[in-house]
Amino acid sequence: MELKKIILSLIFIFYFSTLNAELIKPSNKFDPYDVVKIQLKALKNNNKKDQGIMQTWLFAHPDNKKVTGPYERFRIMIYGQQYKYLINHSSHKINLISNTSNSYIYRIEILTNDKKLFFYEWQVQKGSDADCKNCWFTSAVSIPVDQGSTI
Numbered sequence: 001m002e003l004k005k006i007i008l009s010l011i012f013i014f015y016f017s018t019l020n021a022e023l024i025k026p027s028n029k030f031d032p033y034d035v036v037k038i039q040l041k042a043l044k045n046n047n048k049k050d051q052g053i054m055q056t057w058l059f060a061h062p063d064n065k066k067v068t069g070p071y072e073r074f075r076i077m078i079y080g081q082q083y084k085y086l087i088n089h090s091s092h093k094i095n096l097i098s099n100t101s102n103s104y105i106y107r108i109e110i111l112t113n114d115k116k117l118f119f120y121e122w123q124v125q126k127g128s129d130a131d132c133k134n135c136w137f138t139s140a141v142s143i144p145v146d147q148g149s150t151i
Contacts, residue, residue: 023055026132032104032124035059035136036094040108043078043086052087053078061137062127082143085110085118094122102126103139110144117147 024038039056046052053075057065060074068074077083093109108120121142126134 023051023058026059026135026137028132028135030136032099032136033094033096033106035124035138036106036108036122039138040086040092040094044089044092046087050075056138059137061125061139064137064139083141085112085116085144086120088113090115097121104136111150115150117150118144119147120144 026035030038039059042052042055044052054071056078057071057074060068065074068077078087089110090113091111095107095109097105097107099105102125104124106122106124108122110118110120112118121140122138123140124136125139127137127139128134
């Protein structure tokens with residue numbers, strides 16, 4: 001498991017160091033933690049082309065895409081009041097809260113560039129996307145819980 005994390009970290013470093021890198025596509029090779037990590041790193045390193053938001057969209061659960069609408073509407077939602085703290089944040093921590101065979105829930109700690117701390121609950125579920133059977137996708141992200149400023 002540790003070797004897998006090292007390899008994935010190297011993939012992430014390579015991916016985010018390349019300006020026009022291809023986006024990572026959902027794959028049944030990624031476990032739930034990987035999916036959350038890919039999305040958070042992408043949002044942390046979002047650029048003017050909003051590739052971080054596009055990367056996050058690719059791992060949105062197919063059922064959620066029906067609710068959030070097309071990518072452009074999803075993009076506007078991410079820039080909205082609830083999720084704007086995820087864009088270009090300073091750092092994040094991922095902590096598992098609970099899991100079943102088809103669902104994982106994580107508590108995400110987001111530290112913004114202005115040293116404010118927010119908690120999100122991030123749910124990942126298996127989906128049956130036409131292009132990716134039994135892949136993990138984000139099915140829900142809670143509203144942020146403001147923890148105030150840090151030192």
